[in-house]
Amino acid sequence: MEKTSFLYFSIIFFIVFFIFSSSFYPLSKPEFVGSSSRCTKLISSISETNQVHKPTPDHDHKNSTPCHPLDPLTIQEINKIRDILSLYAPFASSFPAIHSLSLDEPDKNQVLAWKKGDPLPPRKAFVVAVSNNKSHTLTVDLDSGQVTEDTVHTGSGYPTLSLDDILAAVQVTLADADFNESVINRGVALSDLQCITPSAGWYGQDEENGRVIKVQCFSNEGTPNFYMRPIEGLTVTVDLDRRKVVKISSTGRGIPVPKGTNTDYRYHAAPEKKPLNPISIEQPKGPSFSVEDGHIVKWANWEFHIKADQRAGLVISRAMVRDSETSELRSVMYKGFSSELFVPYMDLDESWYFKTYMDAGEFGLGVTALPLMPLNDCPRHSYYMDGVFVAADGEPFVQPNMICLFERYAGDISWRHSELPLTGFQIREVRPKVTLVARMAASVGNYDYIFDWEFQTDGLIRIKVGLSGMLMVKGTPHENMNQVPDQDEMTGTLVSKNVIGVVHDHFITFHLDMDIDDRANNSFVEVNLVKEENLTGKSPRKSYLKTKRRVAKTEKDAQIKFKLYDPSEFHVINPSRRSHLGNPAGYKVVPGGTAASLLDHDDPPQRRSAFTNNQIWVTPYNRTEQWAGGLFTYQSRGDDTLAVWSERNRPIENTDIVLWYTLGFHHIPCQEDFPVMPTVSSSFDLKPVNFFESNPILGAAPTFEKDLPTCKLTDS
Amino acid sequence: MEKTSFLYFSIIFFIVFFIFSSSFYPLSKPEFVGSSSRCTKLISSISETNQVHKPTPDHDHKNSTPCHPLDPLTIQEINKIRDILSLYAPFASSFPAIHSLSLDEPDKNQVLAWKKGDPLPPRKAFVVAVSNNKSHTLTVDLDSGQVTEDTVHTGSGYPTLSLDDILAAVQVTLADADFNESVINRGVALSDLQCITPSAGWYGQDEENGRVIKVQCFSNEGTPNFYMRPIEGLTVTVDLDRRKVVKISSTGRGIPVPKGTNTDYRYHAAPEKKPLNPISIEQPKGPSFSVEDGHIVKWANWEFHIKADQRAGLVISRAMVRDSETSELRSVMYKGFSSELFVPYMDLDESWYFKTYMDAGEFGLGVTALPLMPLNDCPRHSYYMDGVFVAADGEPFVQPNMICLFERYAGDISWRHSELPLTGFQIREVRPKVTLVARMAASVGNYDYIFDWEFQTDGLIRIKVGLSGMLMVKGTPHENMNQVPDQDEMTGTLVSKNVIGVVHDHFITFHLDMDIDDRANNSFVEVNLVKEENLTGKSPRKSYLKTKRRVAKTEKDAQIKFKLYDPSEFHVINPSRRSHLGNPAGYKVVPGGTAASLLDHDDPPQRRSAFTNNQIWVTPYNRTEQWAGGLFTYQSRGDDTLAVWSERNRPIENTDIVLWYTLGFHHIPCQEDFPVMPTVSSSFDLKPVNFFESNPILGAAPTFEKDLPTCKLTDS
Known part of the structure; x- marks a missing residue:
């Protein structure tokens, strides 16, 4: 399932936006090094690593180089691809939105023929990028530094959502006055809003003119488990390309936002059970791999x-x-x-x-x-x-x-x-x-x-x-099954007061x-x-x-x-x-x-x-x-x-x-x-x-x- | 699957017979003690037991007493039941063959009502015994020392085989001259014979006049995995009540006994793989149960x-x-x-x-x-x-x-x-x-x-x-699939030379x-x-x-x-x-x-x-x-x-x-x-x-x- 969710305040919003656009882990941009000379030395000493029981990856990502034809693009390679795309004429006016950028795996025969010590087959990237509302699939050749293929997608469908899409959808929703009024009318403080972005699916001609997404919100008042506190029936449709709200559907106004009692699942928030005695898988010589x-x-x-x-x-x-x-x-x-x-x-x-x-x-x-x-x-x-x-x-x-x-x-x-x-x-x-x-x-x-x-x-x-x-849950006015007029019409199970698991x-x-x-x-x-x-x-x-x-x-x-x-x-x-x-x-x-x-x-x-x-x-x-x-x-x-x-x-x-x-x-x-x-x-x-x-x-x-x-x- | 299997030499046979009739673990016969006074003390200290990593059961079976209405019969109780049955008039001439002897569980309501500290409901045994070729189901009351119910079974079916049945079936087979001749004709030394006793099933009137069992034999020459060396097609039918061979079916004489190469699965017999590093589930405080x-x-x-x-x-x-x-x-x-x-x-x-x-x-x-x-x-x-x-x-x-x-x-x-x-x-x-x-x-x-x-x-x-x-395998003349005239007619897979897994x-x-x-x-x-x-x-x-x-x-x-x-x-x-x-x-x-x-x-x-x-x-x-x-x-x-x-x-x-x-x-x-x-x-x-x-x-x-x-x- 579904959706990524969100904070209300625009200040926090922009902080988050910054973090994402610059990556989870901020990185400086090292030069690209094409050599794979370090490869043979990169045998991870699992036993040692594990003797100290620290999950420390042994990779210096900034300096890592590909060692195998199927190795994913390195940070250096990705940076180089970004540079190549920046210089690519069709994207000269503005850098496109990258929806996918990953290794274009070499032909299977090349991979199968390759042996350790052989030079790697040419490194290429497969990129899905959106520019001027058009989806491009591009092949970028790292050796030549060129975009070698560029096809504009003409069939149905759009690329995988980017985090920018998700952020934009929530942003335009939260900026919508009608939406905010609807939230307030339901007794939810705007400061408690937490929104998710379900994909819209495809249901015929109404939705064939561009990228749309849904936005639905929850209250996180008193619990980090906002999923259990849906604002039922309030659904916003956002046009992702035009970055605007195209529809607000507000039904189910009689349905209360479920209370959220006992929904916090964090350790120490829930009443602790008597723990079992410690148990672990032990390997005094370390693992065998x-x-x-x-x-x-x-x-x-x-x-x-x-x-x-x-x-x-x-x-x-x-x-x-x-x-x-x-x-x-x-x-x-x-x-x-x-x-x-x-x-x-x-x-x-x-x-x-x-x-x-x-x-x-x-x-x-x-x-x-x-x-x-x-x-x-x-x-x-x-x-x-x-x-x-x-x-x-x-x-x-x-x-x-x-x-x-x-x-x-x-x-x-x-x-x-x-x-x-x-x-x-x-x-x-x-x-x-x-x-x-x-x-x-x-x-x-x-x-x-x-x-x-x-x-x-x-x-x-x-x-x-x-x-x-x-669970993805649905609000309901009912607190007990005996209040449900026709149990056969329920689309799920009453799993808590006012909460149906669909x-x-x-x-x-x-x-x-x-x-x-x-x-x-x-x-x-x-x-x-x-x-x-x-x-x-x-x-x-x-x-x-x-x-x-x-x-x-x-x-x-x-x-x-x-x-x-x-x-x-x-x-x-x-x-x-x-x-x-x-x-x-x-x-x-x-x-x-x-x-x-x-x-x-x-x-x-x-x-x-x-x-x-x-x-x-x-x-x-x-x-x-x-x-x-x-x-x-x-x-x-x-x-x-x-x-x-x-x-x-x-x-x-x-x-x-x-x-x-x-x-x-x-x-x-x-x-x-x-x-x-x-x-x-x-x-x-x-x-x-x-x-x-x-x-x-x-x-x-x-x-x-x-x-x-x-x-x-x-x-x- | 099934059957229990067997040694040829009659000397060993009688040793085995003795071991079984006197039990896996020879036991002296202590007096029956009806008290459950020791029950509350019998809390196993798992942690201690396991600190020394010895799988030593903590039960002194000779002196154990039942503590719960569902506890199985103890050794003392079983001995007492044997005494009661010995004195039971219908069995006076000879002790019956016991095919099942276990706790006759108290009524469910009695068990549910019982609480720790309450006296146990009356202890009873449910016995299936064969006497004069008739199957009796008996209830033995341990308190009164009486057989309180005795019904002769009149429907179809017989009790679970006893080890005596199995031993007898093999014994009469091995004593049969025609059988021995057939074995020798197939080039198997009688000293290498290992026999199993498949149940006969039921297939209509031919088999409705008494208990019958099949005996099939294997060669254990050079391997303990005799199962992979069937003497295909040689099947003996034994009448279990009359203790005699009633039929010898000998087909498949052209089928060699598979060689048994590389079938020994015992450690050190098979070429050892490089072992993985040691790994174990460790519990320094012991288990939690x-x-x-x-x-x-x-x-x-x-x-x-x-x-x-x-x-x-x-x-x-x-x-x-x-x-x-x-x-x-x-x-x-x-x-x-x-x-x-x-x-x-x-x-x-x-x-x-x-x-x-x-x-x-x-x-x-x-x-x-x-x-x-x-x-x-x-x-x-x-x-x-x-x-x-x-x-x-x-x-x-x-x-x-x-x-x-x-x-x-x-x-x-x-x-x-x-x-x-x-x-x-x-x-x-x-x-x-x-x-x-x-x-x-x-x-x-x-x-x-x-x-x-x-x-x-x-x-x-x-x-x-x-x-x-x-696997239960079948001998075949074929050593390779290319020798099989009609692969669609095979009833299994050729899993080794001359061996079909059915x-x-x-x-x-x-x-x-x-x-x-x-x-x-x-x-x-x-x-x-x-x-x-x-x-x-x-x-x-x-x-x-x-x-x-x-x-x-x-x-x-x-x-x-x-x-x-x-x-x-x-x-x-x-x-x-x-x-x-x-x-x-x-x-x-x-x-x-x-x-x-x-x-x-x-x-x-x-x-x-x-x-x-x-x-x-x-x-x-x-x-x-x-x-x-x-x-x-x-x-x-x-x-x-x-x-x-x-x-x-x-x-x-x-x-x-x-x-x-x-x-x-x-x-x-x-x-x-x-x-x-x-x-x-x-x-x-x-x-x-x-x-x-x-x-x-x-x-x-x-x-x-x-x-x-x-x-x-x-x-x-």
Whole structure:
């Protein structure tokens, strides 16, 4: 979900504006240095870092240089790009608003061919900039110092909102006399106002003439948890390009602003529970992973590239696992990230119908991923990484401690077997499970999304999304269910006096560019489990299940809806890479609990988020098809989604393919979600299937007492 | 899956027999002491126990006394029952074979009325014994020293196998000349034989004249992992009552016994991987839970009774959670346990069709739950509990360290919220998640089932089942897929040379006697999410989701199949217990990934396991309806299953109800499952829904550095 929110007083407003335009962390502007000579020395000494338990990123961002073709733009590079754009003739009169500025990744073949020590492929930036109300997509070549491509976007949709957009929307709202009168009439002091900016969605011709956004406000009187104190029914529509209020909708005047009692969730504000005894994951020798050159993670049999992205958040690239027999590093996934996040609310009211957020494309999952809180967001021995992002004015800023990496031991079992003593074998063989987690938490306004990429030594990757933060709530005149005349007409649950938690969904669509052993020669196979009736009369059994393999020839063959009573496994295989036994190497996607979008396919939000029409899609690799809702998601009309691409029905057999998986949640709120929600999570797995010759962790060691640390209380 | 397996040499055989008949741990026979005077002193000092990191149960079983109405029978009680049965006239000529002997739990009302310090309700035992080929169910009253009920079972099915049955089946097989000749003809030395005893299932009239069992054998030459070396097609049918071989089926003579190369999974036998740095969950002050009187667990806001059961394994009773506002202990669940485990294999061959195990009722999940391995099965600071079970001769034996309890911190987040700095609030509030896990691992022959009951401070209970151990494999002449003439006809995956991992399912059905606040006044509500078309023209949205609540009136209303495109939440509520807001207190069952049984409903194994025809059932409480496949599961015909009970369509509204949930897995094996399977797990949750007035862990404390221990390597 949604929106960023805001302070009333114009003085504070301008302070905030200044902070943002100059970045979270003020930075001086060093000269650009093209050399990557420092790269090989940048192996992070995790053990040392963690012995002192300080989440100090080891990067000197001002002087950092790219070391890998996929490394994000550095501060020096961003500054140089800003200079290049400043000198670019079409922008001579005024610097454009930067809505996106990130590495234009080299061609996949270049990346795959690159080896450590090779010179980097040419560094380029992909920029989305708005100038004179036109959206440009530009390619900037850092070596030549030139803008090499510049296309004006003509289709539907607008770029991701900038913070300037959000600030402007609130500013013009707060400056509107009618709005202020309406607020005062509802008994809310202007000094207590806190406003958020829900995206407007797209609902037909009324909204096709420019960028619009909604502004809704809350009272923060007596609580920082203003989300629980909505001024219900007061919705302002702002034209973002003209920077003016175009509509004020004021309904629901009989609905009081909820009181906000017991909504403060800050430590010491809430009555404290008796704490549990201290507990922590301890690693006296430090973690077993290393981070080389700032982005290459090496752990157990895994190696991958990790980076922060302003839109996607956390991006895993070049994930490779070591073969358990040959020790060869084998490709599993070229790139994996959360491509879009669709959150439709289920209320048709004037103040609610448009709440159908596409958080990645409209707001950005990386830019809202605030610093992780050590010991609480991530365990003690975590390693933290920063993001380096770009503000609307083209200035770089650092998003500190945005990603953490840690080894997890949760008391789980990797594999086990005990023999009953009567076999004569006295066997109790058990291996504990230790995994590596890469985590990010995006606070997209009220909601917090925790993204985990968990790597297992058995080759499995678990991708988990946790939801916490605040409900998006609706004011109601009712304080008790017995006052509700028709409970069937409620669009949510009464979660506190005068507060309804409105029913909504969350769909997170992942782009998973699987490259099993090779970028080419990959195929998608549905292994269907089919009930067969036994008609032979040769067995007393009447039925059994049989697997039927179906290789997807074209995209439509791979538009998959899960069926409990017609189940399948879904494999990405490399038919050219066979095991000793002749089985093709593969990975399967293993769904966990999920939910499907049920909205009408012609409903505008569902058209825009048609990528949620299936749980799985497979497309041929196309470097422009990264964002499931389209590059220009804001107010898009659904003409550039994954669903549209897939409808072209391109061949996907024995080629370079991308798997798309949507993880879904239906959320019917309950009182326990008030005033802050206990985390709800769900996950799916990418699991090797005949990829290894046999169990790759057969030789894993058990834990022995002698290996474990001696611990004592720190204050004793 | 299933079966228990065996040694050839008769000398060793008799040694084993002796060990079993006299119990795993030889015990002297102390006098029975009826007093419970020691109970109040039996508070386990977990912290101390764990400071020395020894999994030493603190129970002196010989002298233990029951302290709670639900406490399992003690050794003294079991011995007394044996004496009573010995003196029981109908058994005067010979002591019967004991197939089950456990506490006959007092009436629920008696248990609910009991308070600590009250005298215990009369102690009784429920016994299933076979005498003269007749199955008796007996009630033994410990106070009067009398058998108070004795019913001869006349329906279909037989009691759970005893170890004597298994030993006898193998013994008569190994003594059979034709069998031995067949083994030798296949080139297997009799001294290398290892035999298992799959249950026979029930397939019509041929098998209705007595108890039969199958025996299949393997070679353990060169490996303890004999499961990977099947003597394919050689299946012996043994009449268990007459103790004789009734059929030898010998097919597949052209199929070699697989070689067993690289199948030894014992540490040091497999080439060792470079170990990861040591990692452990540390608790310098010890865990935060206590175990009172051996069975009452108190942790954070939870209190429950836990015990080991020979058939169900781990039983949780009287689970209560403290109200976050009133601190009142409130009932959530009266009793929860794994009631049955159905594992059908998907191969019609003479040697395979019958493999449709019902592991709880046929073999027992508790009796196969061997001692947990400290530091590997459970983390360092775990507390271990024993089971006290009964052998076929009525003698008690101790199943040591069968259950572990531990606090888990996995680096996860209980709840969190960060505010974007532009709101003016500098908020980063995060609470780490710490949970309490009760674990058991049943090794039912080749397969290992890890059962976790995880309690969260937010009121959620997660029930998780992990599968590990060995595949049940089938011999094949083929060493490579390119030798297979028709791959579509394979019933599984070639996982090693000459080894097929046969496709199969696992269904674990849980009995969940939910008592939300009260045993009475509970109802089951399906909260259906329905797509509504917007026909009003008042909103630009075309559709939205609406919740429709449907209270189940009778059992058939609560026969639930999950539907991704017609989704619902499933609540057990107490309409008499309303929150301040007027919402009924409830818990919902939240499915995770699952699978449905697809077999024909008329197929004999599916008739017997018809409890898997739905994912959820709700029945009115009936103390005799504990076992989803019927009390007499072995060779049952499906006439006493949950499905049969439910078909009576009894009222279930506003009464004492039991929720049944089936967790399912389809398992298409892959090479990674050879020779031992990495754990695959799935879970479901019981989650409070308007049970608490608000988030019960709002006041939870974050973790601070000062609370965490100082650790160093033990050898440094």
